[in-house]
C-alpha cells in the first residue's frame with residue numbers, strides 16, 4: 001500500500017502530514033518517532049494525520065480531524081501551528097467547504113480561516129490562566145504563569161535576552177504542578193504589542209515556533225498587565241505570528257509553507273512497527 005506524505009511548516013515548526021481519510025494507517029508511537037527522526041526518518045517536530053472525524057468515531061462538527069502526535073510519539077491535545085498547516089492542506093486540496101471551516105482536535109473543534117494570501121487564522125478558544133510555577137534552566141529559576149490553551153504551558157517573562165538561554169537540555173519544572181508535562185516558553189517583551197519568544201516543547205524539545213505557546217505567551221503578558229484583551233506579534237526563531245485576545249478568547253494568524261510531497265517506502269514503514 002502506497003502511503004502518501006507531505007512535509008510542511010508553520011513558522012518553521014515542521015510536520016509530516018499523512019492523508020488517511022478512512023483511518024486505515026496503523027500509526028504507532030514507534031512509527032511517529034521514526035518519521036520525525038531527522039537522521040533515520042523524514043524529520044519533523046510532529047505528525048499530522050489527516051483523518052475524517054467519523055473514521056475515528058469522534059463527535060465533531062468538522063468533517064476532518066487533526067490527529068496530532070509529538071515527535072517522541074506522544075499525543076498532545078492541540079497544536080496551533082499544526083492546525084494552520086492542516087487547514088491549508090484541506091483548502092489547497094479542495095477538501096474544505098470554503099475558506100472558513102471547522103476542524104476537530106483533541107482540544108475540541110477549532111474554526112479556521114484560510115486567507116487569500118495563504119496565511120491562516122485559527123480560533124484557538126479560551127486561554128486560561130492557571131496560577132504560577134517555576135522553570136529551571138541551567139540552575140537558574142524562572143517564575144512563570146501557567147496557561148492552558150487546550151495543552152499546558154508555563155510562560156516566563158525573562159529580563160535578559162532569551163537568545164542567551166541554553167535550551168539544549170529539558171528545563172526542569174514542578175512535576176506535581178504539571179503531572180502531564182508542560183511546554184515551557186521564555187519571553188522578552190519588545191514594547192507595546194510585541195514579544196520575542198523561545199520554547200521548549202513537551203514531547204519534542206526546542207522548536208523554532210509553537211502556536212499554542214505564542215497564545216500562552218500573549219495571554220500571560222496581558223494577564224501580568226491586568227487584562228485579558230489585546231493584540232501582539234510574537235517573534236520566534238522561525239518567523240512571526242500575530243495573536244489577538246478578546247476576554248481570553250484567542251486567534252492565531254501566521255504563514256504556512258509546503259516543502260515536499262512523496263510516498264513512504266513500504267519496506268521502511270513495515271519494519272518501524
Ligand SMILES: N[C@@H](CCC[C@H](N)C(=O)O)C(=O)O
Pocket residue numbers: 013070075076077078079080081082151152183201202203204207209210211212213
Ligand atoms: N507546536 C505546537 C504544540 C505541539 C504540542 C506540544 N508539544 C504539547 O505536547 O502540548 C503548536 O504549534 O502549538
